[in-house]
Amino acid sequence: MHKPLLVTEFLDRARNHYGDAEAVVATTGDRFTYDELGERADRFSAALQKRGLEKGDRVAVLDPNTHYHLEAAYGTMQTGAVHMPLNYRLTPEDFSYMLEDAEVDAIYADYEYADRIEPIRDEVPTETFITNNADAVEGEWEAFEAVLEDAGTDYSRPEMSEDEIITINYTSGTTGDPKGVCRTHRAETIHAYLITAHQELTDDDIYLWTLPMFHVNGWGHIYAVTGIGAKHVCTRGVDAGDIFEAVQTEDISYLCGAPTVLNLLIDYYEETDPETTGANDVRIATAGSAPPEATIRTVEDEFGWYLKHVYGATETGPLITTSDARRTFDDDDAARFAVKKRQGVGFLGTEIRVVDEDGNDVPRDDASIGEIVVRGNQVMEKYWNKPEETEEAFSDRVEGYYHMGDLATVDENGMIAIQDRKKDIIISGGENISSIELEDTLFDHPEVSDVAVIPAPSDEWGETPKAFVVPQSGDPEQPGISADDLVAYTRENLATYKTVREIEFVEELPTTATGKVQKYELRQEEWEEEDRMVGQG
Template sequence: MRKPLLVTEFLDRARRHYADQEAVLATDGTRYTYDELGARADGFAAALQQRGIEHQDRVAVLDPNTHYHLEAAYGIFQVGGVHTPLNYRLTPDDYQYILSDAGVDAIYADYDYADKIEQVRDEVPTETFITNDPDAVGGDWESFDDIIDGVGADDYTTPEMEEDEICTINYTSGTTGDPKGVCRTHRCETIHAYLTSHHQNISDDDVYLWTLPMFHANGWGHIFAITGNGGKHVCTRGVDAAGIFEAVREEDVSYMCAAPTVLNMLLDHYAENDVTTVGDNDVRCATAGSAPPEATIRTLEDEFGWYMMHVYGLTETGPLITTSNARRTFDDDSSDRFSIKKRQGLGFLGTEVRVVDEDGNDVSRGDDEIGEVVVKGNQVMEKYWNKPEATHEAFNDRIEGYFHTGDLATIDEHGMISIQDRKKDLIISGGENISSIEVEDALYDHPEVSEAAVIPAPSDKYGETVKAFVVPMNGNPDDPGVTEDDLKGFTKEQLASYKRVRRVEFVSELPTTATGKVQKYELREQEWGDEDRMVGQG
């Protein structure tokens, strides 16, 4: 028989089987069972429907990792809405573009970030504005807790939904132009959660610590996988090393995901403090983005006593499509395992991951040829929102029918990939995607900048950081008429904080081809020197 794959089933299952079990530890210390979490999601669903939200309407969520995000997301799903999570580090202009592009009808925004929405309120199509603390927000905002009070499952109707309809739109920073809305269906979100549950060994006794932003591809699908398995969510407002270790000890955390920058925070805190790194449960930790150095994995496993897994993917691909958690390829007691765990790894079940050359042919196994990573799988996105040309290119560039990641890699004899470089000049700093072109555009707005080229530079803290090579307007790099701090401050005013320029080098000219195109690879080679890869590794 065929049963539709709908994301509403994850909370439904948890309510059926784990109603009295603890579901969430909120950031204020409140604890909710799955029955209570479900009732709050019901209340939000009813409130949305009362405010005119209909099947397939877009509803945005701007929230750090709190219980409100989980409740809002499932409330949206339950009325057939499209969950549109927003990166809380963006600027008001970014939000204006996204809310308008997606045609968002309603938004829930945490009190710490609602003011950014208030600034563009009159410029967006959104009509319903909800927050968790209206007294802390300027403007006319409704209270989340007030609107769900007294309403529940009997006060809304779930429409008939199909597994192939859109249920989430996640906006990703593009390498050119405006951000793109990644459209994902009930089916691909569900299958991705199944795959993540298997490859990350998720079970009902897991205690999951939210160090990974929920807005990042729906928290890498963990808003579904943890919930559906009946695990416990430990929520956070931001990330700090001491708080992570405290939560691990006090709540017996068994599983978390952490960007390389978070791992570095933990290592620094551990080196400077007498820290107990585990509670009653063993801890496993997944990381993605730039490959962590072997020394990092060694410390986390041999000293922290954690089990590390390296995963890989993009917002468009689920995100997760590969894992280094391939136990038959390494010995747990051998130091050789660290070189395996640095790799992005093997494809998930049902996922075809290939590395192909310019003609779409597979490169040879043995790590001696570089090609682009392409993928085919049920967890891959449906399309880009309102961008048919970009969608077609993404699935048909080198080879028809595969999503083209833009990442360049080698592949070994086991089929484990290892990212070597990026086809497009995307900077991944602390787990955040940064478009070099967007930063360059900001620099070109400065009157003392004649030319600029932005590349990723190595960073011990973030893996990669933003560096700009700048030709000053007066042509004199020794007396450029503007300082490095001036340009850093200028980009900080123009861009989201994590996108700003961190390093500046003034030059008399940029390396270019005969046709005038800047040869960024020369700048990267200069910057990365003897590093194994021109991708930040911490």
């Protein structure tokens, strides 16, 4: 039997079996059952259709981890429209490109972030603007609650196919404009099934939203947590004290966080010695860069939490591997930390290979380095309106596999460990930063003659952007501008998280005979005291 896999079925199932159960603890203090969450999603669906939106239209959501995000997402997808979550750390210029590129028909924006849409609203095709606090926003915005009240609950759910695009998640590319990652009902559904299994989700889980919902739909947790009938505890950002308090007061059993979040929690724990659990055991998933063994040890031995290290990319669902291979370690054995640092083994139904430049698998000797390629049902369909980039992503070394751009080794058990990056990208605190974009920004400054940006090791962020700048004066001792001024310049022109953190003035950059900058030499120098050329937590 073939039954279509549709993302709408996750909320349908929760309403059917857990209608009276608490579904969401909102940042406003409100609490909603699954019946109530479903009704609010229905009202959002009806509101969109009354404003002329149809199946296939795009609806952008700019929101931290609130109940409004969940309602807007499901309300959008129930109409067959495409859910497009936006990274709230970006600039108006970033949003302008994405909204125009995707030809977005409506946008819901949280009141704290609507001011980043207001300056560009005349530049984008959007006609419907909704916010959760219209009184706090300049311009003409409809109020979310009034929109829901006026809409009623009647809407028409169109017939949908599992192969249709249902979400677009924009990712910053290493070159060129941002790319819209198109994901189908089928891909989202299978990914949610996979994380339900590998992250061991059950209906009595209580999930704390520390991971941004805009990150590939919260790593698929907007689906999986809902479909399994578990509880969402929403947040408006990451605060270590609030996390520990929520763990205790809401009896959190599961959360996610990049290594930087783990570091924040550890710092707070060492300063204040909070209680680390409530009534439930706690497990936490981390990804981005591999956390150091000391971090894992503190989380597990002192917090008493169980850590799962996972890996992936926006294009792959995101999650494709896990280090939670318990037959390779004992829970009370310190040797487990070395295993948990690795990116691990492939998820069910996911084919992970590490291949050399000829597309051949490297030996399982934990020494030979190749690029990670993946094939699985959770991998994206395509990039929105970018056929050439799509073709390249799936056909570089091996035809038909998505190429991750990460270089890794494989051990005898088939567990991968990232050693370096092929892509010109920096992963700082779990956020992807294009070094090319930073270089282009710095090049625009009149006091900069040449520049190269690389990742530098950071205890706090795993890795952080560092710029080697050849000043226009030609003299690194008298550059004509301060490093602080150049840092401020990037902050003024880019999203805050993309800001270059360190500037080193140099007389010249290392180049090849043809004049190409040898960033590898700069990276080797920066990372010579590290055991690999990627950041760790």
